[in-house]
Amino acid sequence: MPASPKRPRAAEPRSKETDLAARVARISSRLKDQGLKRSGVRDIVVEEFLREGTHVSIEQLLERVRARVPGIGYSTVYRTLRLLVEKGYAIARDFGGAQTLFEPADKRHHDHVVCVGCGQVREFENRAIEALQEKTARRLGFRITSHRLELYGLCAACAAAGRGPPAR
Amino acid sequence: MPASPKRPRAAEPRSKETDLAARVARISSRLKDQGLKRSGVRDIVVEEFLREGTHVSIEQLLERVRARVPGIGYSTVYRTLRLLVEKGYAIARDFGGAQTLFEPADKRHHDHVVCVGCGQVREFENRAIEALQEKTARRLGFRITSHRLELYGLCAACAAAGRGPPAR
DNA sequence: TTTTCTGCAAACCATTTGCAGTTAG
DNA sequence: CTAACTGCAAATGGTTTGCAGAAAA
Numbered sequence: 261m262p263a264s265p266k267r268p269r270a271a272e273p274r275s276k277e278t279d280l281a282a283r284v285a286r287i288s289s290r291l292k293d294q295g296l297k298r299s300g301v302r303d304i305v306v307e308e309f310l311r312e313g314t315h316v317s318i319e320q321l322l323e324r325v326r327a328r329v330p331g332i333g334y335s336t337v338y339r340t341l342r343l344l345v346e347k348g349y350a351i352a353r354d355f356g357g358a359q360t361l362f363e364p365a366d367k368r369h370h371d372h373v374v375c376v377g378c379g380q381v382r383e384f385e386n387r388a389i390e391a392l393q394e395k396t397a398r399r400l401g402f403r404i405t406s407h408r409l410e411l412y413g414l415c416a417a418c419a420a421a422g423r424g425p426p427a428r
Numbered sequence: 429m430p431a432s433p434k435r436p437r438a439a440e441p442r443s444k445e446t447d448l449a450a451r452v453a454r455i456s457s458r459l460k461d462q463g464l465k466r467s468g469v470r471d472i473v474v475e476e477f478l479r480e481g482t483h484v485s486i487e488q489l490l491e492r493v494r495a496r497v498p499g500i501g502y503s504t505v506y507r508t509l510r511l512l513v514e515k516g517y518a519i520a521r522d523f524g525g526a527q528t529l530f531e532p533a534d535k536r537h538h539d540h541v542v543c544v545g546c547g548q549v550r551e552f553e554n555r556a557i558e559a560l561q562e563k564t565a566r567r568l569g570f571r572i573t574s575h576r577l578e579l580y581g582l583c584a585a586c587a588a589a590g591r592g593p594p595a596r
Numbered sequence: 597t598t599t600t601c602t603g604c605a606a607a608c609c610a611t612t613t614g615c616a617g618t619t620a621g
Numbered sequence: 622c623t624a625a626c627t628g629c630a631a632a633t634g635g636t637t638t639g640c641a642g643a644a645a646a
Contacts, residue, residue, distance in 0.1 A: 297600045297645050333603045373570050382568055389560045396554050397579050402541050404581035411565045413572035465620050465625050501628045
């Protein structure tokens, strides 16, 4: 018989796309459980949002979605993202720029380093810092529910190029 | 002779007001050195801003200044605060609320704990956290120029009262 | 059918800016 | 006089909302 494609022994390796579709379906179905109606347009927004994976602006997202749903308007993207944030599927981040950036909520907790030269955002995680935050807050009588830690500076490339913050 | 008021032996204790006036004068004079013109209205805005000392919104500040300069408009306060920020006399903070809050820049560096129940903002300083931030950033190839650390949670009073974040 | 979703245009809201008159140097 | 300052009203720009028609349950 002709050589059939080898498959890795453990689990069928779901393709990125299959995986994406599954995540979209899961969210869509949970929303339906809450009385909302399924919508093709919304599914596409959610899919493109999840595909992006990190720190998208409404505008960037709109652009990507427009490629598939030419007539879609700003409001739908705004409304969908607000819904995702409300339901806990997305996190809204404000890094000081004009617009809000969004990222999927199903990632590990992390903080951000932002390059003031090129605007790139990198993530990091530091248990020691978190622990100190907790301790500090407790000392002040606060019970912390969330925090925000952002480091601003120049990435290696920008520092080498002598680039600085965008002209003011 | 009648008992004259005792004065502490070291230095004449400048009153809060005298001190305030001096700080205003110093800023005003430095601004003049840079080609700007002195202005009574601006001096008052600066004075009320410094008197407040922490985390004022434009609106709060406008209210205080209006008590002394009834006809003053929003734009003047906005322009003055922007000037103070540009020249390094004020720091603009965005704690997630609608409006920007301002605080004098001549304070020690510090971070903030914000109560999501009552909105109060407390300051703290933690060298250990700062050091870890530096180290973390360096590991990622970044040279940090500034950072932002905010802890959000409930203060003791709000926790006791079972208060939560403002109704959504 | 009934309710949610969607696109469009208008509304919002904090902040900025253009303009014409006022004031400091 | 000249350039900076001020109040006002209009403009900005990201985000939200009201409305009427389209689509899902």
